[in-house]
Amino acid sequence: MxxxxxxxxxxxxxxxxxxxxxxxxxxxxxxxxxxRSGNASLPSEAEGEGELRVLFLDVGQGASQLLISPSGYTMLIDAGNNDKEDEMLRYLEAYGIRHLDLVIGTHPDADHIGGLDRVIDQLDIGEVYMPKIQSNTKTFESLLTSIRDKGLKVKTAKAGLELTWDEQVQVKMLAPATVTDDNNNMSAVVKVTYRDTSFLLTGDAESESERVMLESGANLRADVLLVGHHGSKSSTTARFLNAVKPKYAIIQVGDNSYGHPTKTILGRLAKQKVEVYRNDLQGTVEIVSDGQGYQIMTER
Ligand SMILES: [Zn+2]
Incomplete structure (x- = not known):
């Protein structure tokens, strides 16, 4: 020293x-x-340097990631299913969040955007990004109503976008790069880089979107990977996993009848010696980056 x-x-x-x-x-x-545990963050004055916190909130079978930047900016990607709305609001309150600078709805499926309408109703919101794909579900329409009632406009989530958030953190969208009528493959995929550390948050992107990302030549390398589509075997192809080369993988999954996460994907991750964290087994998973390394905390 x-x-x-x-x-x-x-x-x-x-x-x-x-x-x-x-x-x-x-x-x-x-x-x-x-x-850890959901309740409070360390007072920022007590921290030597700024930290990026990425919380993979346990919303059962669904997905939601809350990010808090080194300077205190906030981002919410997805908000679990409709029946998790109250839980989402409790999480946000517990973390002291009243304002979300960025809200991203990865794609219109209920297990991702179901809770977003209430979040938008209740909190102060900066910008909202969603891919250009419509859905005629009540869930989707209710989200659009909440956005409109708040006087907000949806910005189009698509590959190549660089989002303004915290000047110390790069937030890039790597997908969707093409237009398809397949909800999952229209998922917004977000790469967050803070100095030497990186997170790839993939929504429900499946092999087709992974292929397009690989072909785009984008830098997919990331230490932390949110495993696509809850560990379904339609995502996380060997080629994609090879390009990302994660050290840690998070699977956002709860009780389900789809067999998520599949043995195939768990086996593929194990073969690559990726350390796996799961919401169904460990509750909420929090990863804190100081820009160089990671501290990983689980609820149980
Ligand atoms: Zn999903």
Missing amino acids: SRQKRYWTVVSVILIWLGVLLTGCTLEGWEMAGE
């Missing part, structure tokens, strides 16, 4: 203790919050 760094460490420790004395918080409470 350099002398300067040691100096700053000592100064931070003193400042933290002063903060503790002044606010009456206990350090114990902070450690618990840091250890």
Whole structure:
């Protein structure tokens, strides 16, 4: 440790203790919050450097990712099924989120956008992105109504977009690159890069979309992969997995009759020595990046 760094460490420790004395918080409470579980984030003043938090919220059979940037900007990708609306709102409240700078509905299926209407009704929303594909379901229409009632306009999610979020973090959309009437393959795929760390969030993109992404020449490499379509064997082709080369994989899955996640995909991930985390087994999974490495916490 350099002398300067040691100096700053000592100064931070003193400042933290002063903060503790002044606010009456206990350090114990902070450690618990840091250890995880849905409740609170560490006070940002106590952190030496900015951290990117990516939460794979346990919404049962469905998907939802909440991202909090190093400077405190927020992003929500999907919000689980209709029957998870209250749970979604509770999660957001627990994490102290009242404003979402970016909201992305990956595709119109209910297990992804079902809870988004209530979230949009209840919170202060910046921008909303969705792919250009319609659906005649009540769920989809109710989402459009919420967006309209809030005076918001949907921006088109498509490959090549670079979203403005936090200047320290790059947010790129890698799909959809083509237009198809297949909901899953129209999924918005988002790559989030913070210094040396990266996350690839794939919605329900299947092999067809994976092929197009591979052919586009986009840089698919990412340390953390949200496994496509809840671990269905229609996604996560060997070629795609090879290009992403993740260290960690998250499967957002709950009780289901589809056989998700499939043995094929679990086997493929194991063969590549990818460390797998699952909502159905571990509850909400939180990955914190300091820009160089990862800290992974699970609810159980
Ligand atoms: Zn899905």
